Amino acid sequence: MPAPLTDPGPPESGPFADLLAVLRDAAALKTAADVLAWDEQTYLPPRAGDFRADQLAALAGLTHDRLTGPELRDALQAAEGEDWPEDSAAAACLREARRDFDRRTTLPRRLVEELSRVTTLAQQNWAEARKRSDFAAFRPHLEAVVNLKREEAAAVASGRADLADAPAYDALLDDYEPAAKSDQVAAVFAELRAGLVPLVAAISDAGVTPDRSLLARNYAVADQKAFCRSGAEELGFRFDSGRLDTAAHPFCTTLGPADCRLTTRYNQNDFSQSYFGVLHEAGHGIYEQNLPDAWFGSPLGEACGLGVHESQSRLWENFVGRSRPYWEHAAPQARAAFPDALGEASAEALYRAVNDVRPTLIRVEADEVTYNLHVLLRFELEQPLISGDLPAGDVCDVWDERFEAMFGFRPPSAADGCLQDIHWAAGLIGYFPTYALGNVYAAMLWDAVRAENGELDEQLAAGNFTPLRDWLTEKIYRHGRRYAPTELIERAAGSPPTPAPLLAHLNAKYGALYGLN
Template sequence: MDARTSYDELINLSKQTALLASCEALLSWEQQTYMPPGGVEHRGNQLALLAGMIHEQRTDPKIGDLLGELEASDLTGKPDAVEAVNIRELRRVYDRATKLPRALVEEFAKTTTVAERCWAEARVKDNFPAFEPHLARIIDLSRQMAECYGYESSPYDALMDSYEPGATCEQVTALFGRIKEGLVPLVASIIASPKQPDESIVRRNYPVDRQEILGEAAAAAIGFDFQKGRLDRTAHPFCSTIGPGDIRLTTRYNPVYFNDSFFSILHEAGHGLYEQGLLEEHFGTPMGEAVSLGIHESQSRLWENAVGRSHSFWRHFYPRTRQVFHATLHDVALEDFHFAINRVKPSLVRVDADEVTYNLHVLIRFEVEQAMLSGDLPIADVPAAWNQKYQDYLGVTPPSSKDGCLQDVHWSIGAIGYFPTYTLGNVYAAQLMNQAEESLGSLDELYAAGEFHPLLTWLREQVHAHGQCYRSAELVERVTKKAPDETALLESLRSKFGQLYDL
């Protein structure tokens, strides 16, 4: 068999697995949006079966044989060629997958399906003890998976590698240290400033049906294609990729808090724009998949914050917002509204956090996850440890687990090692936005005119179209000519909030 024939066979197997995974994604999406509570056990069995089947396909010895043959062929001669990228990344997937026994994969899928439903109920009832045994089991299974994968320094590295290939605890810990050093004095200056926004503006009455209209309009305005996607309600916002032409966004609504749904929608739409920007002809192969969760988060945080919380965005969008919520905002000037949506205040809930304190929320989760995984933090002690870190880092103490350690869905779905990608995403986003400004000219002028397409086009050319051709750090450096670091992020925060708070 010649190399081209073998390559075509490998790609065909990869696409078959992707089709099966898309069925798994659809069931997972439906579980979090429309499935009745009574279906959780059956859904767990369905997802466990699918997880096992997907795992079996990914670990088919035929794939190993094909990869071995292709790695010795001239198809790998040019590292950034489509064929070479697919061969390299499919090898990575194959090597990791073959380290996990099918029974462990199925058990993990079933456990997290049940745990997610339990988490949703426990959060509503503020009942951490009800979720505790599920979390304990997830941590135990995560340890087993880390041991199967193998690692040099920390089991957390093995798990984080699933979301941000190549990232290590040592690197991320150092990054967080530098970011924290830069943020602490900025937060203190902002809190001490005599100029403060009227937070009550975003805490007025915002009817949910009108929030839905405005949120969908905003997502469409920045480029999300609703002919190839949709927006639904869930307990915790997320974006789910079913396949080409089918990207599902979700959000939650609070009738007396504007920010909750609006910026969640922009955040998830950012994820959706990335998925819609991946090349459809490469679906089911690494060249048609996102680089990493860090790059993915760079897209969501970019549209949510750099665009969606900018003054120029609201110069364009605020007149429409006042029309939709006329009874609520008829007496509120643009400047006051913009200041209110950008208020900086240590808070309890990550998804409600401002841009300045957000990374401290992520740091807390990063440290708690490592402690759970190492066994230094017993699961029963998680609420107390969480609360203490919030007091130490943000000066606030959660009054309940609902607004404390139960606020995020991630642990219930087994995403241990995911949280650092939010901060990595912020770092990447700041550098990408600096380069976009240099390449496109004044982005503020474009936003004020309602022109978001130039930025989206630039991102699709510079980021989306490359699939997994480059690792995160390499991609950012290729686009911005600078290795990723915290400099651009800290500078952008100091500039923006220095102006808002007259620092």
């Protein structure tokens, strides 16, 4: 079980309790909208899309009113008037609640509703355009989303002194990675690129080709679903307060303190696509399920930025799920789940197959080494999209050119290129950098837990994930947004964020696999 916070839980009476009641009321309204958004991605009938956009827009407007209205303003001011120790949970909650309130009040209800309506329709169009690889059909939706996100960035910057002279993109990035600036992220990414490009080249020249063919066999979707569910459950995702469904793009969403939903997609000829998608989303879900329920609806019941959130999905997917000890445990289960396809495949063969390094078209299917290059590509496109230097209609051509320069080959279709991710259709511009930051944070956390737990490999090989999950709960999950992302990582890992541990991990692991050491 998660360790209790040092502070007592939230007070049950007084101005602070009144504030939490208002926040929880707004959270109930927001999560009702989230249920409809989840349904849109999983079960919505095709002809119901237009009305769903209207429903979500109406709920977005109502939620915005609750979160910017006089009731919350007055409750926040009253709670701020109480005397809270600076290092207390209540003081942290108030700091973050004020930050949220100030940001939201820069946005007019009209813009919030229009963003909800336009992105709902854009996601539906994206799903169809991706099936047909038809960027022209998606283009007007992308243009509409980008225009609205530019308006959002300008509105947020108008209310923030620290964003007044910053690139417009920073106002969007700040929503996902609080206080981050694009020039700081660019510096981290430049260090990553400098370390990754020669490693990719060395692996390519090594002449070692892992046998990935055992993944490219016939894997019945029904068997994949059972294996994926079992894998998520073993890591610690609780299905008594969660579920797993199918969607065009894997995601995790939380609809309440005991309701966390995962999705993945299936390829009958490669079980690893669905499996690692589920391990990734389960990492998000385990974080969500171990946030303190008592603080639900408030900042202390929410995850600490998307970079930290991605650190958890990437840690469970890669540092655990692609490790040799993990496959010592999982190989017998995989053979039992897919006896015809895997036969007597060894743990070592599976470990090497799932760690094959080669440039690929699709980000979510990329290996650990090349993955961050996919993120860098998107980061480099998003900034000119928001500044206006890159017209939305030119994204497909520019994507293909940049991809070819970075990976050495050109996407054969828009579905394999700029239409592969749902993020821009959903209005999540500024989200992509957090994937690479998550890898940076995950490597630091992995080094820290290994330094404290000398038996971690043996535990993973035995299928015992509880010690790792408890460590992460103690260091990350239970704190919610009590600390800023960089402070939380420094407290857990012992040093400020740096790409060095990630590059060291990749060089050591893949140097051994490809005979480079």
